[in-house]
Amino acid sequence: MNIQLYLGSYTEDGSGQGPGVQRVSVDPVAGELTVHATSAGVRNPSFLHRSFLRRSFLNGGSSLDGGSEGRLFAVEELDAGQVVELDPDTLAVMARVSSGGSFPCHLGAVGGLLLVSNYGSGTVSGLPLDRPWGAEPLWxxxxxxxGPVTDRQEGPHAHSTLALGEDRFVVADLGRDRVDEYLLGEDDGVPDLVGGLDLPPGTGPRHLLLEPQGEDGTVDLWIVGELDAALHRARRTPDGSWxxxxxxxxxxxxxxxxxPSEITAHPGSGERALVVGVRGSDTLAVVGRGDGEERLLxxxxxxxxxxxHLAWATDDDGAPRLCVAAERGHRLSVFVPGPDGIPVAQASLETLSPTMVLPVG
Known part of the structure; x- marks a missing residue:
């Protein structure tokens, strides 16, 4: 029984002691973590992203339709932020470009673009997925x-993005207590701010989870409040109102x-529970979701x-496993889904300063 994962970790003094990006296999029954590849020279890769859209034109090569191996990207969370593309097997650096801001902390994708959230500068940048990168992002x-929390909300802090279909995306701005909605510009032009949602002062929105509600285009958005330690639910109707x-x-x-940090939903179609990692209390909060009747289970x-960070992955038998990166405890924990939807601990394995869990498949 093995789970194939990529792990990101903090590498720099004052941030962590990790090795960068690793490709590992985990046997939670035997309690073993085996490292198959480690990146070289990648600094503070706090967030990773897989794209199966297209291969790149790297090193003078030609563009190809995306294969099953996909592509792998990582941020370098530094004052002069960078984004790197890594070989998914060897983790060799294939390309590197400015993130367009400082301390990038999240990667997403929409409409053939890689989206980079720059926490320090409070900005989001777009990189092409269908052609070589230039010296700077497209926009x-x-x-x-x-916001009112003066030591955390002195200015904008873009913490994550999430696609809304093929032509628009939302941004969780921790510093402004705001979720902004953008419409992609034509011909790689700058996106337009077209709407969004103000959150209660001091919420500090961090990460987002989308839940489609019906054929009419209504969607619900789960919003993790890092500063108020709460989970919020917002609804977007087809006319664009929030x-x-x-x-x-x-x-x-x-x-x-x-x-609170990351949020995930159980991959089973019949399971209604959400799981949120909570730093400080060092817990997983399991939330039952209903039609406006959410409650902490x-x-x-x-x-x-x-x-x-946490993410659901599958082992080589196809069984779901919840994997949790405990950054300061230097642990990767593995849970199995319980009969009532509550995760049950299975293993806790040592790995230095983990920041991100990403299934290989």
């Missing part, structure tokens, strides 16, 4: 503003210091300290 967008629905769900009741120990 960079951002908005001005701040509204919060229901009440926020507290993810760490009674905890004075709790900073349970919090469970995450198997390490500071769960920065």
């Amino acid at each position: 960079t967008v951002g908005q001005e503003g701040n 509204a919060l629905i229901g009440s926020p769900v507290a993810l760490a009741p009674g905890q004075e210091a709790a900073f 349970r919090t469970i120990p995450c198997g390490g300290s500071w769960p920065r």
Whole structure:
């Protein structure tokens, strides 16, 4: 029983002690983590992304239709931010370009573009997926503003993006308590800000999860509040209007210091539970979702300290496993889904300063 994963980690003094990007296999029954490849010279790769859209024109080669191996990208979360493309097998660096801002922390994709969220500068940049990268991104967008948490919201902090169809995307701006909606420009032009949603002051939106609601184009968006330690639900109707629905769900009741990170949904079609990693309390918050009646089902120990990221993967028998990167505890924890939707701990394995879990397949 093995799970094939890519792991990102902090590498720089003051950030972490990790090796960069690794391709590993994990046997949670035997409690073994085997490293198959490690990147060289990649600094603070705190977020990874796979794209199966197209191969690149790298090193003078020609463009090809995307194969099953896909492409692998990583941010370098530094003041002078970078994005690198890595060989998915050997993890050799194939290309590197400016992220268009400082301290990039997230990668997404929409309409043939790789989207880079720059936390430090509060901007989002677009890179092409169908041709070689230039010296700079195609465009960079951002908005001005701040929030009431003075030590975290002194200015905009773009923390993540999420595609809304093929021609638009949303940005979670932790510094402005705002989700912004952009429409892609024509011919790789700068996207237009076309709408979005204001969140309660001090929310600090970090990561997002989309849930389609019907054939009419209505969608629900789950928003992780890093600063208020709550999960919010918003709805976008076909006319483009946004509204919060229901009440926020507290993810760490009674905890004075709790900073939620990543959110994921169980891959099973019949499972309604959401799981959110919560740093500080070092727990997984399991939320039952309904039509405006969300509630915290349970919090469970995450198997390490500071769960920065989590993702569902499958082992080589096709069984789902929840993998959690506990950054400061230097652990990768593996959970199996319980009969009631609550993850059950299976293994906790040592790995230095993990920041990101990405299934290979």
